[in-house]
Amino acid sequence: MSAHDTDVLIVGAGPVGLTLAIELARAGVPHRLIDRAAEPSPLSRAAGIHSRTLQLLERSGVIEPFLDEGLEVRRGEIAMDGTPRASFDLSELDERFPFIIDLPQARTEALLADHLAGLGGRIERGVALVGLFADADGVDVQLQRDGDEAAEAVRCRWVIGCDGGHSTVRTLAPTQLHGSFKGERVLLVDAECEWDVDWPVLRMSLNRHGLAGSFPFTGRRARFFAQLGDLELADDPTLDDAQRTLADLLSP
Structure with a gap:
């Protein structure tokens, strides 16, 4: 051997x-x-670090810094074309960690x-x-x-x-990954925000182009995302263009 x-x-x-x-x-x-x-x-x-992953981190002895530094997100809202349709509260789950930890x-x-x-x-x-x-x-x-x-x-x-x-x-190796790339484009923006809505809440909105939404970080920062579908947007958009696109997809 x-x-x-x-x-x-x-x-x-x-x-x-x-x-x-x-x-x-x-x-x-x-x-x-x-x-x-x-x-x-x-x-x-x-x-986003979910409940089961948090349980595994606890087993590994590394959970405390994640709880100290990350942001607990317990609530979420789902909309259609910007109009609220449903909500959920992870606190109602019978779990060791009934929340998501948002941490970059x-x-x-x-x-x-x-x-x-x-x-x-x-x-x-x-x-x-x-x-x-x-x-x-x-x-x-x-x-x-x-x-x-x-x-x-x-x-x-x-x-x-x-x-x-x-x-x-x-x-x-070689091994094969079976699948195909559909050419999907997604806009991602991390930004400092001034919110006039409940905080912290995970928000998602379905629209004709796909899924858009936001989720919070600590320090009033947030991640915004949107599937672009056939929307025209430069690969390196300006802040104004990104804000305008997100507003169009997330607003009622």
Whole structure:
């Protein structure tokens, strides 16, 4: 049987890769966590953490900073063409955490990385997976570190791809992702807001173009989103254009 340099190689240090690394560290399983980006992304990206995920974070021992820093959202409203049609209150659920925690993904990753460091783990940044060959006993991989000419050869038992929709692991394996891209365009805006409505409330509105809505962050910030359908809007819209589009889709 061939020797292994590590048991598990995790590719991608987003929330999924970090959570997996935390669980492996807690279980004492040797692993490496790599990410091709030299620095973590500052973008908010995925921002809603639901009840079941909060339960898993609690099991991992990392729940407190999420509850301290995130915003609890318990109520939601659903509209048609801007006119309210229904509402819900997550507080009525018989759950350990009957709410959503809204927190920008950049902060989620930072909190998970801090917890991983406390367990003795770390992220190897600026390291890309460039080669992969699996056999019956494990996986041989090639890793390319920023600034190094030669690739590093690593032997591991498992490679786990946590590197998103354009996964290098999936490309090199190779495995197929069955599906198709419909060319959908979505407007996303994170902004400081002055609200004249209840806060914090998750709002969604269905219209002829799809779904639009908003959900709050801490500090009077919010994420606005809208499926654009056949609406004409530049790929890099001005603030005025974005505001006008959102107002048209969210107002009665």
